[in-house]
Amino acid sequence: MTLMREARDYLTHHDRAERAKMTPEAQLWASSETMRLTARLTQIMAWLLIQKAVHAGEISRADAASAEHRLSGQEVCDTNGCLDEVVLQPKLVELLDRSHRLYQRVARLDSMLDSVA
Template sequence: MQQPAFFGRTYDEAMTLMVEARNYMAYVEQRERRKAEAMAGLRMSCEAMRVTSRLTQVMAWLMMQRAVHAGEIEADDALSEPNRLSGLEVCLDQTFGRDEALPTGLRSLLERSLSLYQRIARLENQMLERMH
């Protein structure tokens, strides 16, 4: 079964964002955190983990949908409770996402990962509604 065009674009977007986040965490975030005061550095670490959580959840969900389109699993199985998008409490928290004290690069990753996570959550909800 061929994947819908939106799926390929969304998967590519998620993968690109994941690589960008990885590079940011590996090369920029540590340096910026060392320059920051203790509490600001801790907040940066927490928000970096939030980006990672969002992207991990999104990629796991997209990989499950890819398996459906490849005929490896049934759509019902992909939308069963253990395979659904999770981590809503952490991933949807925006408490510090727009904090001007956070580096611009991290704020950008927070904003874009949130947008992607919310889009996938809406898509999953639509799919669940169609099933019932």
């Protein structure tokens, strides 16, 4: 939740001002990476809510292991995009790195559900 709040606060209060100083190409990359950040956090939150429902007895572990409740978006979320090609805002780079590491941890947990199904 802390990471989500930090991302929200950054995107709401600082992102626009920092992007105004960037080249048009860098602005495009920053927009793309911002969407990647949002996708990662959305996928992680959805997965965590499913796990919470399992622990609350609202759905079974077998249901949680079904494809529709699994972590998805790997083609977008499990990559680091253009971080080496373009200079992005330092805070955005930090948020991207932290969200990527968290996504990878959740992906490892999600893969453990294969033994449940």
